[in-house]
Amino acid sequence: MEITGTQLISAKRAAVWAALNDPAALQQCIQGCERFEAMGPGQWLAVVMAAVGPVKARFTGTVSLHDIEPLAGYRLRGQGQGGVAGFGQLEARVRLSDEGGDTRLDYTAQAQVGGKLAQIGSRLVSGAAKKMADQFFSAFNALLSGGGLVAFAPVRAEAASSAPDEELALVQLKVNGRPVERRVEARTLLVEFLRKDLGLTGTHVGCDTTQCGACTVNLDGLAVKSCTVLAAQASGGQVVTIEGLAPPDGLHPLQQAFNHCHALQCGFCTPGMIMAADGLLRSGCAVDDAAIEHALEGNLCRCTGYVHIIDAVKHAARQMGRPTGEGVAS
Ligand code: FES
Ligand code: FES
Numbered sequence: 001m002e003i004t005g006t007q008l009i010s011a012k013r014a015a016v017w018a019a020l021n022d023p024a025a026l027q028q029c030i031q032g033c034e035r036f037e038a039m040g041p042g043q044w045l046a047v048v049m050a051a052v053g054p055v056k057a058r059f060t061g062t063v064s065l066h067d068i069e070p071l072a073g074y075r076l077r078g079q080g081q082g083g084v085a086g087f088g089q090l091e092a093r094v095r096l097s098d099e100g101g102d103t104r105l106d107y108t109a110q111a112q113v114g115g116k117l118a119q120i121g122s123r124l125v126s127g128a129a130k131k132m133a134d135q136f137f138s139a140f141n142a143l144l145s146g147g148g149l150v151a152f153a154p155v156r157a158e159a160a161s162s163a164p165d166e167e168l169a170l171v172q173l174k175v176n177g178r179p180v181e182r183r184v185e186a187r188t189l190l191v192e193f194l195r196k197d198l199g200l201t202g203t204h205v206g207c208d209t210t211q212c213g214a215c216t217v218n219l220d221g222l223a224v225k226s227c228t229v230l231a232a233q234a235s236g237g238q239v240v241t242i243e244g245l246a247p248p249d250g251l252h253p254l255q256q257a258f259n260h261c262h263a264l265q266c267g268f269c270t271p272g273m274i275m276a277a278d279g280l281l282r283s284g285c286a287v288d289d290a291a292i293e294h295a296l297e298g299n300l301c302r303c304t305g306y307v308h309i310i311d312a313v314k315h316a317a318r319q320m321g322r323p324t325g326e327g328v329a330s
Pocket of ligand 1: 204206207208209210211212213214216225227228
């Protein structure tokens, strides 16, 4: 799908150009943008909560600039993963020119979507994309018209100036209660960081494309697929992997329950299943069949089947005194 548009922005071209290169300014103008951080010159990490028709998800991804012509325009490429919601890719050409005392901005964007997003129909998706573009430029215009540029936060000095040839990123995390700090390639996925840099191989990789859930870990209290998150994105956060779930003196109730209910055979999916189920138990929701099915819908098991797995999660919930919607303790 292609989106085109023209905006007349009430500001000088130099100010518009500066804002188009300022992650703090861009973040303010993207509705639902939770993070927009420089990874290096012309490269940004973005986390955006977006709703397209019935599909609502947090998309994480990267944005990079190409064919940069200072004060005249650039080509922008972005891609984001929204877990089971699917993925989106965008390539946009942005051109600036003077018009009176203002700046004319022309853009042409090609977007592609996959997964659930692709199933809801191109008309709905293109309508949502056009709406997002309109909201962005309306906010962008308001920001510049109000002289807000002087208030923009500067690009983080470290990210902008220290990116060496390999584009390293500093990752600082608390993993299973222990602080860790490493400098890794900016493109390193959280799952790679855990397995290769920290040796925590209990987190598995079954697909690398956000489909199997074998890589699920807890990040800041939420179950996330660590093949969908860059290690640099998680920096500053707290991660719990399957190795850190159990108390020092035994197994976690979920681990006991998977054993008790025969909820595994080869065990490949089990760490991800347990971490996803842990996310459900932490949420405080009633742990009934529907909630378990929803919590585990992004986790695939290729040998055990789901009946025993669901039984195990309910068993653990009872052992932990969590509501199961049954009102009966085993
Ligand atoms: S390895 Fe992450 S979802 Fe499959
Ligand atoms: S126990 Fe083998 S894939 Fe789930």
